[in-house]
Amino acid sequence: MSGAPREALRAAAQLALAGLAAAVLLAGTWALTRERIAESEHRAQREALQIVLPAALHDNDPIADAVSVRAPGWLGQPESTVRRARRGDAPVALVLDATAPDGYGGPIRLLIAIDQGGRVLGVRVTAHAETPGLGDDIEAGRSDWITRFTGRALGDPEPARWRVQREGGEFAQFAGATLTPRAVVAAVRRALQFVAEHGDAVRGAEAGATLSFNDAPADPPPAR
Template identity: 50%
Template sequence: MNQKQEVSALKNAARGGIVLLIFAVFGTLLVALTYEGTREKIQNNERAALLNKLHQLLPPELHDNDLLIDTLEIQHPVLLGTSDPITVYRARKAGQPVALAFMPVAPDGYNGNIRLLVGIDYAGTLLGVRVISHQETPGLGDDVDERKSDWITRFQGHSLHNPEEDRWQVKRDGGVFDQFTGATITPRAVVRAVLKSLKYYEKYREQLFEANPNEQI
């Protein structure tokens, strides 16, 4: 290759590099603009989905405050099943505490963690329990999911002393809660986690409602 050909090849390579650079810049810009354009919509959708789940346990007529603003962070690895901070959503009416909801973890499910949403009224009675996420076996342990069965709804109305603590077990272990056909580990884990949540609530109730929004206890 003579010198003239080498110069021509270098020019062609430079042009190709510039074209690629332009495509890269425009591609990055397009992705950034798309993200900025959809970020708010995604955040609003996530907020609506969370609020919908909270309203299953803390219905709008129960409170007049914004559940997603009146929050705080809590930690208690023993009673809440995780060392990670957990958000508490507090319901108030006319400034008075009414109820709250938080997401403890049952760490001993058959296939791992079961994340719950537990709603408790001010007096300490369960307004309900829902499963937020799980990895339990389809057809067996996944009956904790309200889309599969109504088992998880049966906690409503119970409290730390209803039944007494030694009856907070599945029936196979002498308690009052049903187990699933062919699956006992999953319901055991959930029952234990709900009981521990009630114990946490009884121990820290006043702090839970008196702490400033976004505070950690």
């Protein structure tokens, strides 16, 4: 083979090797970043669990006593973890992973604790991409807005008022940002509806079981 074709082949081989090395580097970076993001989300969920579910209320390990739930129509994501809190053999609360899929910046991931009487023990945001200075007031570290769900139930307020104030509801919106609080209010309401409808099945399942619910909640009537 003459010199020119040989050099061309060598250059092509070097280019292919460089491309392969770049692809491997990108794949490694992506995998590392994905692991760090997942680890950060898990840490946020563990910290939020300690906040929304006071330790004094239960004597079991809710993380070990958990089930998987496939109920996207209710909880906004393909599969959710529901942790069961108990005192002795008596159920105390359910702590649900849920997603508000219609946030302004994308899905808003939530941890929602609901007691045996159907009242909210606490809600915390575990991940979101809302606009800094506007939609991020859903974070407990930014404002007390998310704490205002504590003690609420499906009848408190009445169904038509499970909306932001601009739409005739009970819950405040943020200046310049209505979509974010609207999405969170709706997600909390759906979680309460899910527990009211399917809570007994979730409480009675074996730890580690996977339950599927293919129905979905009805929207509340418009506020007058």
